[in-house]
Amino acid sequence: MNLLKSKIATLKKVHEKKRRVMEAYYDKLLKASLIISIVPNMGICLLVLYNRLSLLEGILSGILVFLSSMLFAKPYLDDLSSLTAYVDDLTVGRSTRPPHLSFINNVEQLSKSVLNLQRRWGEKAIELEAALAESSILFDTIPDVLLMIDKDLNILRANNAAVNSFRRGIIVTNLKDMTEDEGLIKCVGEVLNRGYGDTVEITMKSNNKVQDFLVMVEKFPVRSIAGIAAVIIMHDITEEKRRKQLLKDFVANASHEIRTPLTSVMGFLENLKTLDEEENNIEIRRKTRKKFFDIMTEQTNRMAKLLNDLLSLSKAEMNGGDALSEPVNVESVVREVVNRLTHLADEKKIKIKIDNLQDSPIVLGSYDELSQVFTNIISNAIKYGKDKSKIEISKIIATDFSRSAQMPKNCKKLLLISIKDEGEGISEQHLPRITERFYRVDKLRSRKVGGTGLGLAITKHILYRHCGDLVVESKLGVGSTFTVRLPVQ
Known part of the structure; x- marks a missing residue:
């Protein structure tokens, strides 16, 4: 029943279209006939006026001229209708042969011109589609966040980097909903008013992380049908700022770590110069000299260890x-x-205690560097472990694991070596930073046991070079577990 109704509706539409076409055709035919018959009928009117023809003869002559005009115009209108239908077919891409025309000549030339026009339109359409595709690909593959907004700060379009950096619903939000940073809102407003671009640095919190962006705002250079008023490019400088801060902290910490023992040694050298003048007792002078030399030796060894660690860190990075x-x-x-x-x-x-390390798989790497990794971790477990406690070393072969960025994509197995101690443990707030250079959980205790604050930083870089990583778990008052993860080839 529904199919029958659909066919009836289609037939009605076709019939209505044909009716309109025929009405238009006869309307044109009448107009053309009238135009053609105007001059002859004016002559007939003059003949009637000067009594060369009777009124009846004039009327019959006028009707005959009009009918003759219709017979004369009809073939031309038929040719024009056929030609119009032919051009309409070509414009919609329908393949058809040129029509046979009775009175209009050069139809082949006309059809060739129309075909050339159609081909050029097709080429331009392909070029336009390719340009749009290239623009879309470029827009979505730009690593920086790119937003297009209207004059009311509504986000009209966002690239993949924007969607990944913020949230899925970003395209239907307003810029004010995306960020509360007044600096960015003010900058965009000024750009829209002034007409030229500007740059601002902002900090945003999204997906539970804080990011720093260098934002470039430019007014859209042409009038946009979609209403685009400005383009915003946001370059993530979080890592850059973090590295600058790390470098700043590194220089400050390295200077402090070297200056402190050096100042101590210089002070004791000054004291040694005046010791003979200030103390007459030979035995006291001997004991004082020994004490001073022991302290200077300790401070010198501390500087030597620091320099060795700095060289090791530099080597691991290079x-x-x-x-x-x-x-x-x-x-x-x-x-x-x-x-x-x-x-x-x-x-x-x-x-x-070493447990089940036998039959450990072979890994590709450097024996000396991996020795330095385990030396740093195990020596820390001893230094910060409680007296009469124990350290457990064990292995696991993992096939289901979280993959770090540096690990090979074809890696199917990981060798996990865990070093578990019974020390004081590390509070959760310190865990993300313990592999940073010169970072110490307990600075006083670290210096007392001879730590430089570089051991775990060296460990992290060496493991990264081995396509592995370091996972740290700790609980205050219970102890810590340092797990070295290495890909098995």
């Missing part, structure tokens, strides 16, 4: 792009490090 192809038995590395550090553990009566 060698970041070098390929590592040395097969390394991690079990051998760990056991060698434990044997070397056993005397330090014995001094605090700490027991180191």
Whole structure:
């Protein structure tokens, strides 16, 4: 029933269209006939006026002229209708042959011209589609956040970087809903009023993270049908600012760490110069000199260790792009490090237990660098561990794991070496920063045990070079677990 109704409706539409076409055709035919018959009928009127023809003869002659004009005009109108239908078919892309025309000549030339016009339109359409596709791809692949807004600050369009940086519903929001930063809103308003671009630096919180952006606002250069008034480009400078701050902190901390022992040594050297003049007792002078020399030796060793750690860190960073192809038995590395550090553990009566490290898979890397990694972690576990406690070292082969950015995409397995201690633990607020240069959880205690604040920073860079990472879990009063994750080739 529905199909029948649909067919009836279609037939009605076709019939109505044909009726309108025929009405237009006969309207044109009558007009053309009238125009053609005007001059002859004017002559007939003059003949009647001068009594050369009777009135009846004049009327019959006028009707005959009009009918003759219709017979004369009809073939031309038929040709024009056919030609119009032919051009209409070509404009919609329908393939058709040129019509056979009775009175209008050069139809082949006309059809060729129309076909050329159609081809040029097609080429222009393809060029336009390609340009639009290129613009769309460029718009969505730009790594910076790109927004297009209207004069009311409504976001009309946002690229993929904007959607990923903020939220999925960004396209239907207003700029004021996206950020509360008055600096950006003011900058956009000034650009819309003045007509030329401006730059502003803002801080935004989105997806539970704080980001810094360098924002460039430009007025849209042409009148937009969509109502685009301005373009906003937001370059994420969070990492850049973090690195600048790290460099600033590094220079300040390095200067402080070197200046402190150096000042101490210089002070004791000055004291040694005047010791003979101020103290007459030879035995006291001898003991004082020994005390001063012991302190200067300790401070000198502290500076030497700091410089060695700085060199190790620099080496780890500079060698970041070098390929590592040395097969390394991690079990051998760990056991060698434990044997070397056993005397330090014995001094605090700490027991180191190695569990199920046998049959550890081979990894590609550097034996010496991985030895430095485990030396840093295990020595920290001893330094900050409680007396008469224990350190447990174990392994896991993981096939289901969270993948860090530096890990190979074809990596199917990870070797996890965990070092668990029973120290004081690290509070949650310190965990994200413990691998930063010179960062110390307890500065006083760290200096007392001889720490430079660079060990875990070196560890992080070496593991990154090995396409691995370091995972730290800790609980205050219970202890910490440092897990080295290395891809298995």
